[in-house]
Amino acid sequence: MDSPREILKRHGLRAKHSWGQNFLGDPDALQAIADALVLREGEPVVELGPGLGHLTRFLAATGAQVTAVERDRDMVAVLEKEAIPGVRVVPGNAATVDFAQVAGAPDIALVGNLPYHLTSPILFQVLAQRAHISRAVFTLQKEVVVRLAAEPGNRDYGLLTVLLGLHFDVEQVLTLEAWRFHPPPKVDSAVLRLTRLKKPRAPLVDEARFTRLVKAGFAQRRKTLINSLKSDKGLATPEVMLAALKTAGIDPGRRAETLAPEEFAAIERALGPVTAMAPPPPDAPEEAVGHDAEE
Template structure:
């Protein structure tokens, strides 16, 4: 298999650091990623950020129908020139694209080596579009995968852990050391598999309110749950929040990182019917990565 360095040289290109381009050309790792997706012949799969097409070739070798979504025009040109059999190349932004629509089918499998700086945006898109995604396999910064797969009570447990955990089984598949990429990033990566559940782990009254509740819970991690929730003054009045915690059987003195997705869902249900809520406070999103770390793509 031709290395990323050689393909770039053949096309007169260099990795774009500002785009988070770190290309994976390790055949064993690429095969493991393709295997983790468990594709069937003829099954539609959307690859986000295919880059030079290394993983794309392994996906196509399964007989799946591959739609490769790439926003870098140089990479689109490379993929079109490489003309990998069974692959359709689409120019688009992975953070905004409608995954199933771009493939022209109602449900897809999803895979990609995601730029670190777009990780949260894409994962929130996965949540929003989950009805059309049977499963997803992503290469992410190692510490992000650890966070997504964390259990309640772990310091790595956070907002996306809960939101994804309500709707998906989340599993770390393997670690990818930095040296496997060209150019190597400053941190290791890992592969995570998300498998959509047949139904959420717990019912909700309103998905948007659940998301807002969890965001409020983690907005001030060092505070008790009741004090964190009260920081979003538009969520509910303090006495209503306290009553909801009591109804859900959740100690208001606990911290958000100790609650399971089902416990957060119980609090959301206990808030009762949805009424008009004031706009939420500005987001303070969890960091995807060390600000000094290189991006990968």
């Protein structure tokens, strides 16, 4: 198999810095990523951002039905010219695509070497579409994988750690040094595996309220839990929120990073039936977990 440098040269292309393109061509690493997904013959798998098709070849070698979703027109042209057997190439944006629909299957596996600046949007899509995703294996910036796999009480623990942890087993399976990529990024990467649970770790009254509750908890990490949660007045009055914490058995003086997903779920349930909520405050954005490693 030709190296990324050789394939780019053959097609008269260069890696696009603005797209966060860092191509992995190391055979041992690619085989390890494909192995981590544990694909069965004939199983539908969607690869996000296949780039030059290096991982795509290893996925196809398992006998799985590979749908490669690529937004870079130059890379789409490369994949079509390379014509990897058993692979269907679909132009599209990994941050907005319907994974099951593009694969034409109700339940799929998902894999990709994700551009760092698209990490958060894609992970929120995984959460939104989790009913159709049995498992996912992503290559991400190492510090992001450490955060997503962190345990409660760790300073790396955050919003997406909780949201993913409610619905998936989350684990780091591999570290990939920067030199394995072309061009090499300025940081190391790691491989994250998400395995969907048969049911959430804890029941909820309302998924949207749970997400908003967790966002509020982490919006001001240095504050106590009750003070962070009170910052989103649309969730509940301070009195109702304090009562919910008491019902859930959660000390209001704790900080969000110490709560397991099950504890956040207990608070959400304790808030009772859902009523119309005011829009969240503008200072409670979705957590960004990745950035372009070349910046």
